[in-house]
Amino acid sequence: MPRWVLGAGAVVLAFAVGFWGSSSLPDDARGFELTRTDGTRINSQDVLAGEPYVIFFGYTFCPDVCPTTLAYLSSVLDQQESATGQRAQAVFVSVDPQRDTPERLAQYVNYFDERIWAVTGTQAELEQTARTFSVFFQEVPGKGDDDYLVDHSAGILVMDDKHRLSGVIRDGEALDQALATLANAY
Amino acid sequence: MKKVFLGLLPLLLTMAPLSWAELAIENAHIRASIPGAPNTAAFLTLSNSGDQTIRLVRAESEIAARTELHTHTNDNGVMRMREVEAVEVPAGGQVVLQPGGLHVMFMQLVEPLNPGEQAEFYLVDDQGTRHQVQAPVMKIKPMHHKSSKQH
Numbered sequence: 312m313p314r315w316v317l318g319a320g321a322v323v324l325a326f327a328v329g330f331w332g333s334s335s336l337p338d339d340a341r342g343f344e345l346t347r348t349d350g351t352r353i354n355s356q357d358v359l360a361g362e363p364y365v366i367f368f369g370y371t372f373c374p375d376v377c378p379t380t381l382a383y384l385s386s387v388l389d390q391q392e393s394a395t396g397q398r399a400q401a402v403f404v405s406v407d408p409q410r411d412t413p414e415r416l417a418q419y420v421n422y423f424d425e426r427i428w429a430v431t432g433t434q435a436e437l438e439q440t441a442r443t444f445s446v447f448f449q450e451v452p453g454k455g456d457d458d459y460l461v462d463h464s465a466g467i468l469v470m471d472d473k474h475r476l477s478g479v480i481r482d483g484e485a486l487d488q489a490l491a492t493l494a495n496a497y
Numbered sequence: 498m499k500k501v502f503l504g505l506l507p508l509l510l511t512m513a514p515l516s517w518a519e520l521a522i523e524n525a526h527i528r529a530s531i532p533g534a535p536n537t538a539a540f541l542t543l544s545n546s547g548d549q550t551i552r553l554v555r556a557e558s559e560i561a562a563r564t565e566l567h568t569h570t571n572d573n574g575v576m577r578m579r580e581v582e583a584v585e586v587p588a589g590g591q592v593v594l595q596p597g598g599l600h601v602m603f604m605q606l607v608e609p610l611n612p613g614e615q616a617e618f619y620l621v622d623d624q625g626t627r628h629q630v631q632a633p634v635m636k637i638k639p640m641h642h643k644s645s646k647q648h
Contacts, residue, residue: 374603423531464575
């Protein structure tokens with residue numbers, strides 16, 4: 312049976328909307344501890360210490376927006392690299408631990424860009440991470456047990472070198488704008 | 498197009514006053530499967546040169562366990578994908594199925610789709626007419642190219 316991923320979804324949604332919608336962003340540091348597809352546990356405060364990075368949420372069953380975001384982000388990072396010589400680490404968080412096995416997740420993300428880290432975790436860890444990053448996700452029942460959908464926050468969160476939220480890149484926005492948002496994190 | 502007319506023929510013969518609807522499907526393409534992902538989506542442009550709204554109520558294919566008409570909505574930053582009851586193409590109007598919005602959703606592909614292949618599916622209207630679509634399989638392109646002609 313499909314489960315509600317996030318029981319308190321509405322509360323988190325209200326928070327996320329209020330948060331992303333506001334022009335001033337709280338300047339507290341945010342972090343995650345999740346599992347990479349090779350089984351390695353990573354804590355953002357260790358592996359990304361002192362580095363800006365970008366993080367976004369999705370799932371491999373998503374046929375449209377997630378692939379689009381991955382392809383888009385990959386090209387944004389390529390541009391960043393050729394323009395500045397720096398390339399922000401990108402982290403894709405799967406919010407569908409039930410279906411997104413490490414193998415599936417690795418194949419999926421590597422298809423777009425092998426340098427993007429794919430991570431996931433237990434339900435509790437993902438809920439915690441979503442709260443930390445003010446992100447919403449929630450399962451929506453499909454016709455069968457195995458084809459539920461997951462509503463999730465779109466947008467790529469840009470974290471600065473102190474891991475404070477520095478900006479949000481919207482899917483498909485002009486490259487210049489995305490690069491400017493990235494540059495703000497440095 | 499022939500199939501469209503053949504499908505409409507019984508309708509044309511029985512309907513009075515005579516009305517007509519003609520659907521053109523252009524720029525159809527289907528996304529190559531992404532390793533690890535069992536689903537994909539097709540995009541296209543629908544034009545109705547007739548004088549009746551065309552209401553597409555479902556999609557069918559043999560390439561996936563289920564084929565559905567879906568849309569995405571961005572609800573205050575939250576992407577919600579949903580099946581739609583129908584895609585309506587107004588008389589003389591156009592509807593574009595494109596990334597981030599309306600799309601034909603293929604769930605649980607029977608076989609991976611590779612760039613260069615062709616895929617076939619049908620859009621079925623509320624009169625029961627099946628509109629055949631032949632779509633080339635294309636590798637995903639970054640979204641910021643979406644305004645270019647090739648999409």
